[in-house]
Each structure stands twice: as C-alpha cells, then as structure tokens.
Amino acid sequence: MTEHPEPPKSFRLLITRVSFPWYRIHALEHDPIYFGREPRNRFDAPAGEFGVLYVAKDAHGAFVETFGHATGLRYVTLDELEKRTLSLIDSKRPLRLADLRGNGLARMGADAALTSGTNYGLSRRWALAIHDHRSQPDGILYRARHDPKRTCAAIFDGAESERVARSGGTFLRPESRALLGDILDTYGFGLLPAKASTS
Secondary structure, rough: OOOOOOOOOOOOEEEEOOOOEEEEEEOOOOOHHHHHHHHOOOOOOOOOOOOOEEEOHHHHHHHHHOHHHHHHHHEEEEEHHEEEEEEEEOOOOOOEEEEOOOHHHHHHOOOHHHHOOHHHHHHHHHHHHHHHOOOOOOOEEEEOOOOOEEEEEEEEEOHHHHEEEEOOOOOOHHHHHHHHHHHHHHHEEEEEEEOOOOO
C-alpha cells in the first residue's frame, strides 16, 4: 500500500468561500471560540505555530465529531450532555477555506487519507503547509470522518474579533430534545442516565 505523500514545496489549493454559521459542542466552562494550539486533533499545528477552531456545518456533524470516536456499544450519558453546550459561531465576513471535500484533494496532490486516516502527524504537516500557503486561506473545509455527508472546518486563528458566538444551550433543554432524539436515532446512540456520585 502506497503511503500518503508529504506536502510538496508548491501545490494548488481549491478555495471555497462560506458564509453560513457553524456549530460547535464544547464544555460549559470554556468559551465557544477557542483556538487550540496543542497538537491533539487532525489539523492542529505540529508545534503550536497557530491555533485551530473546530466547527461543523450542522448540529449532527458537531455531535458525531465530538462523540463518534467510541467503538463497540455507542452511547452518551446525561452527565456528558449536561457538561457541554451547543454554540453557533458566525463570521463578519465570508471565510476562505481550503476545500478538501472533493477534487480539491487531487488538485493539491493528496487523497482522502488526509481527512479520514489515522496518521495525525501527516495531516498536521499538511495543515501547516496549507496555513502557510500563498493563497492565505482562513482554514480547511473537510468531510467529517464519522459521517462523510457532514461538512466540518478547521479555522485558523487570526482576526478573532471577526467571530461572533451565541450559545444554544445544552441538548437537554426542552426545545432541543427533538434535535437530540433525531441525532441519537441517526447515529444509533443510546442515552444513559447520569452516573451516581460516590462519597
């Protein structure tokens, strides 16, 4: 099996402009607009050269990218849902994103392993190359690994004042229960009660 190539010195990007609000699930105590610098996720900077904000185009995408990593029996607990909120993040201008959802991958000499594979070291090196590209994209547009029908973005830091966030509250609010039910049904997740506290 041929290994995925490293980013070349020169490559072409397909830039797509997007202007819709994004969804993000995050811990209640954290600000919805958070640009992580530690190399933990797929498109993080290899050595903290820039920060990355991960978002999804819809609540389903945000949920499956947050909770979809488990294997075997799939469930989410009330505790987990109580500790997280669903926020909407908008931008005061359209974002220019490197589009890796289709022919943009071939255009730059990459393939789907970059957005769905497990070699995060490789994807981070590509993220750095995209961040430093002469076209100066605002981030990366890609398909969710756990549901390729969903669109996600890794937004690079810079011009944070252009981002506007509003909280949609937790999934346990009465007005969010129908949405939660649809998401759980879509992905075959069970909902477990809160864990009993120990004293």
